[in-house]
Amino acid sequence: MTVDRMLPSREAADLLDLTRQLAERELAPRVAEAEAVETFPAEVFKIIGAAGLLGLPYPESLGGGGQPYEVYLQVLEELAMRWAAVAVTVSVHSLSCFPLATFGTPEQQERWLPDLLGGGTLGAYSLSEPQAGSDAAALACQAERDAGGYVITGTKAWITGGGNADSYTLFARTAPGSQGVSCFLVPAGLPGLTFGQPERKMGLRAVPTTSAHYDGVRLPADRLIGAEGQGLRIAFSALDSGRLGIAAVATGLAQAALDYAVGYAKERRTFGQRIIDHEGLAFLLADMAAAAHAARATYLDAARRRDAGRPYSEQASVAKLVATDAAMKVTTDAVQVLGGYGYSQEFPVERYLREAKIMQIFEGTNQIQRLVISRHLAS
Amino acid sequence: MNIVVCVKQVPDTWAERTLRPEDSRLDRASVDGVINELDEYAIEEGLRLAEAHEGEVTILTMGPDKASESIRKALSMGADKAVHVIDDGLAGSDALQTSAVLAQVLGRIGFDLVILGAESTDARMGVMAAMLAERLGVPQVSLASKVEVDGTALRIHRQRDYGYDKVEASLPAVISVVEKINEPRYPSFKGIMAAKKKPVETVTLADTGLDAGQVGLAAAATEVVSFANRPPRQAGTVVKDEGDGGTKAAEFLAGQKFI
Ligand SMILES: Cc1cc2nc3c(=O)[nH]c(=O)nc-3n(C[C@H](O)[C@H](O)[C@H](O)COP(=O)(O)OP(=O)(O)OC[C@H]3O[C@@H](n4cnc5c(N)ncnc54)[C@H](O)[C@@H]3O)c2cc1C
Numbered sequence: 001m002t003v004d005r006m007l008p009s010r011e012a013a014d015l016l017d018l019t020r021q022l023a024e025r026e027l028a029p030r031v032a033e034a035e036a037v038e039t040f041p042a043e044v045f046k047i048i049g050a051a052g053l054l055g056l057p058y059p060e061s062l063g064g065g066g067q068p069y070e071v072y073l074q075v076l077e078e079l080a081m082r083w084a085a086v087a088v089t090v091s092v093h094s095l096s097c098f099p100l101a102t103f104g105t106p107e108q109q110e111r112w113l114p115d116l117l118g119g120g121t122l123g124a125y126s127l128s129e130p131q132a133g134s135d136a137a138a139l140a141c142q143a144e145r146d147a148g149g150y151v152i153t154g155t156k157a158w159i160t161g162g163g164n165a166d167s168y169t170l171f172a173r174t175a176p177g178s179q180g181v182s183c184f185l186v187p188a189g190l191p192g193l194t195f196g197q198p199e200r201k202m203g204l205r206a207v208p209t210t211s212a213h214y215d216g217v218r219l220p221a222d223r224l225i226g227a228e229g230q231g232l233r234i235a236f237s238a239l240d241s242g243r244l245g246i247a248a249v250a251t252g253l254a255q256a257a258l259d260y261a262v263g264y265a266k267e268r269r270t271f272g273q274r275i276i277d278h279e280g281l282a283f284l285l286a287d288m289a290a291a292a293h294a295a296r297a298t299y300l301d302a303a304r305r306r307d308a309g310r311p312y313s314e315q316a317s318v319a320k321l322v323a324t325d326a327a328m329k330v331t332t333d334a335v336q337v338l339g340g341y342g343y344s345q346e347f348p349v350e351r352y353l354r355e356a357k358i359m360q361i362f363e364g365t366n367q368i369q370r371l372v373i374s375r376h377l378a379s
Numbered sequence: 380m381n382i383v384v385c386v387k388q389v390p391d392t393w394a395e396r397t398l399r400p401e402d403s404r405l406d407r408a409s410v411d412g413v414i415n416e417l418d419e420y421a422i423e424e425g426l427r428l429a430e431a432h433e434g435e436v437t438i439l440t441m442g443p444d445k446a447s448e449s450i451r452k453a454l455s456m457g458a459d460k461a462v463h464v465i466d467d468g469l470a471g472s473d474a475l476q477t478s479a480v481l482a483q484v485l486g487r488i489g490f491d492l493v494i495l496g497a498e499s500t501d502a503r504m505g506v507m508a509a510m511l512a513e514r515l516g517v518p519q520v521s522l523a524s525k526v527e528v529d530g531t532a533l534r535i536h537r538q539r540d541y542g543y544d545k546v547e548a549s550l551p552a553v554i555s556v557v558e559k560i561n562e563p564r565y566p567s568f569k570g571i572m573a574a575k576k577k578p579v580e581t582v583t584l585a586d587t588g589l590d591a592g593q594v595g596l597a598a599a600a601t602e603v604v605s606f607a608n609r610p611p612r613q614a615g616t617v618v619k620d621e622g623d624g625g626t627k628a629a630e631f632l633a634g635q636k637f638i
Contacts (some may be wrong), residue, residue: 014451014571022565052568065568 001259003296005074012071015056019078022051028080031219034086034206035351037121038198040164041206043332044086048079049119053094056182057241058101063114069303073248077296080252081259084355085204087252091245092160095363096123096169098238099183103226112167112185123165126186126212127235128158134170134368137232140216142170143182149221150184152175152192152214158362161196162210169238171231172214181231184223190216203354235315240313241357242363244306247299247319250359254292257327257352261285266336288330295323314376317369323360324366331356380434380449380528380550383490384425385481385511388412388449396501401599401604402596403587406499407445414449415494419563421555424526426457426458429559432528435459437488438616441469441480449580454574455566461577466584471596474502478510480594483587485515490551492525492533497522497555509553518548524559556607 002020007013026047034041047056057072058064065072072094080087097116101107117119126342132138141154159168159238168186186193192215198208226234250294262285265276275281335342342349360366389398390410399406414422425436438453440446441464450461463482472480485493493515498505512519519534524543525536531563534624536543538557566574592598618627632638 010451011571011575014455014566014574015568016569017452018455018566018571047565050567051565056568065572 001262003077007074008068008070009035011069012347015067015071016074016078018051019075022048022053023070023078023082027079027086029083030251031083031086031206032348032351035203036205036345038205039210040208041086042164042339044083046091046119048086048090048121052119052316053079054090054119054122055097055117057094058097058117060103063117064101065117068307070300071131071243073244073303074173077247077252077255080249083206084249084253084301084352086206087249088204088246089207090247091242092125093123094245095238095242096125096167098163098241099169099234100185102237103183103230103234104185104254108185108222108225116167122161122164122168123169124159124161124165125238125334126156126159126162126168128168129155129157130211133158134365137178137181137193138351139168139171139173143184143219144173145174146218149223150219152184152186152217152219154214156212156214158199159195159212160207160362162208162212163198164208168212169225171235174228174231174288175259178232179229181235183225183231183234184219185225185332186217186223190213190217190219201330201358202258202352205357213226224349227244227349239363240316241306241314243320243369244299244302246359246363247295247316247323250320250323250356251292251295251299253352253356253359254288254295254323254327257356258285258288258292259330260347260349260352261288261334261337263343268339269292284333284337288333291326291330298322314373317364317372321363321366321369321373324356327356327359328353344377380428381489381491382425382429383435383437383439383474383485383488383493384418384421384453385495385507386418386422386438386440386453387415387496387499388440388446388448389415389499392416392500397624398603398606402471404596407443412448414452415496417498417500417556417558420495420497420558420560421494422453422456423459423563424523424563425492426564428492428526429459429594430530434491437462437490439481439484439488440464441472441477443470447516447626450579451574452566453569454577454579455570456564457570459577461579462582463579464587466622468584468591468595471599472520472594473599473601474506474510475600476505476598478491478507478514479586479589480584482511483589484582485511489546492550493553494553495553497557500553505555508553512553515551517554518552519554520546520548520552521555523554523556526554526556526560527617557626563601569595 025181055064056067056106060066076087110168116123144151145151166188168187170184174182194213196211199212270277299319307310334349340349391413394410397406399538429436436458438458438461467586495508509519522538524538527534533552537544537546593595
């Protein structure tokens with residue numbers, strides 16, 4: 001079913017039409033195979049980059065699409081309805097551009113943003129470490145100042161698109177303590193920078209998640225984004241926006257699972273009638289629909305606040321919590337609706353379920369979202 | 380080179396389509412409108428020729444208000460401008476009348492090359508290129524799977540069951556294209572934004588110089604006398620293998636003239 005969307009402009013409606021067309025023609029036919037054999041769909045990113053979908057929420061003056069979050073997130077949702085891993089990668093790419101677009105100097109922006117926002121290059125975001133996930137301030141990767149700039153030494157973990165991206169928005173330590181983290185834009189291919197084998201994951205298998213090893217990697221001083229020591233502030237403000245992206249992706253997953261389950265329930269017959277005509281199952285579907293609608297309404301509210309220049313950090317955490325929990329519930333119930341067939345890899349719903357689980361974990365686990373929300377309550 | 384691509388908005392081919400009982404016309408209101416599929420190939424070919432020969436691409440559409448969606452999409456793919464023929468008096472026009480209207484407009488705006496999709500997915504008449512060429516008094520080169528322009532020389536491959544014929548004509552001309560000719564591009568978001576600023580001229584029936592009595596459902600030369608819904612799909616034939624399954628399956632296929 002085509003989601004009936006409230007959009008603020010005609011160009012936004014045309015953009016959503018274009019996204020649906022691209023997703024139907026280029027993503028849907030590829031997803032099952034690529035997820036099964038774990039191959040990175042480089043050609044898909046070329047196509048969506050050329051269509052202008054990799055720079056939507058950034059100003060036109062920086063080479064972006066100048067679209068409000070309200071619109072950009074609905075584009076992500078449409079992509080996620082066909083291929084969650086691709087949508088996540090687009091969201092992480094946008095996240096990786098945030099520090100440069102928000103804290104970079106005009107010279108830095110002119111040098112690197114047009115390629116990133118124009119679809120020429122793909123960015124990744126590298127905050128997590130093996131020993132520092134939720135507790136990002138515990139990160140240990142070192143950036144030591146020397147004559148020409150910085151020397152980076154240490155290990156980063158869980159990089160979406162690791163080894164495939166063209167640049168890495170890196171957070172590393174220039175001094176001890178929570179005020180000692182700095183943000184860098186690291187180009188791929190530097191001597192001393194290597195990536196681990198892709199993690200063997202439960203889902204999102206077409207996009208590799210890897211560690212990165214920095215063995216005395218030399219970085220010119222102009223690769224520092226923002227001021228030294230400003231890193232954690234930059235990382236967290238980027239994540240406020242990134243969380244909205246994950247909420248939209250999770251909503252797309254829930255919608256896809258709902259659509260598939262409803263279609264199936266109208267065909268499958270037991271005890272002489274369609275299973276959707278058994279009230280016990282119809283009400284399960286109704287709850288799934290309510291969860292998907294609630295997820296969308298919640299992320300759109302946060303997005304509209306962001307677009308209006310109002311504080312939205314609390315609402316972004318609420319959206320991430322609500323939408324990803326909704327995705328988990330709806331995808332689990334979609335498997336239930338299909339019965340034994342839901343458990344088979346011949347049908348897409350078991351994949352939706354596996355993909356939904358990560359949404360509750362990355363860009364701040366849902367425990368961390370509750371931490372953020374409760375701090376707003378207590379302040 | 381001045382290229383005009385004729386574009387028709389049709390009901391989404393993948394949606395359930397019905398005829399209206401009151402006037403036997405296609406119910407366009409209840410289904411999303413899209414650019415007729417083959418017209419996307421015509422637009423792409425127009426854009427490629429314009430890029431190669433420093434030409435300009437004009438989109439020409441006759442249709443209701445809603446057809447402006449298709450015009451916008453064609454402009455966002457890269458066409459330069461559009462002419463939208465829109466008039467309540469044109470509703471229900473058949474192919475002959477439509478070709479009369481389009482020919483009037485084409486005569487006025489001028490062209491070196493007119494490109495059309497070989498047929499539309501709704502009416503599937505496949506006659507528009509021939510009618511336009513006849514009315515405009517220029518060559519028709521149809522079913523093109525490849526187009527080359529060299530000065531005023533036009534060479535195409537005309538798709539046939541056995542391969543293709545090489546056909547030559549000289550500009551100005553009307554060509555119709557088949558799916559094999561190219562791979563239509565997607566619009567881009569930049570294209571969508573640029574389309575907002577491109578000129579779209581609206582033309583009324585009066586502007587075409589045609590008389591209101593000549594067009595529309597009442598004056599159409601063709602009439603849908605009756606129609607019936609497609610019969611519901613029959614259950615398939617099950618061949619039980621009792622040692623002679625192969626023979627029975629072959630007999631079934633032979634009965635359907637498949638083998
Ligand atoms: C597929 C995938 C892709 C990823 N992509 C990226 C990426 O691109 N870039 C990047 O930087 N990172 C990425 N990550 C890392 C991800 O953000 C972290 O895994 C996540 O933040 C959790 O960190 P952790 O795994 O170290 O868990 P831990 O922090 O060790 O948490 C373990 C458990 O303890 C709970 N917990 C921790 N602290 C608290 C607390 N204070 N109160 C209550 N509960 C708590 C957590 O909620 C969790 O349930 C990715 C991870 C995966 C799996």
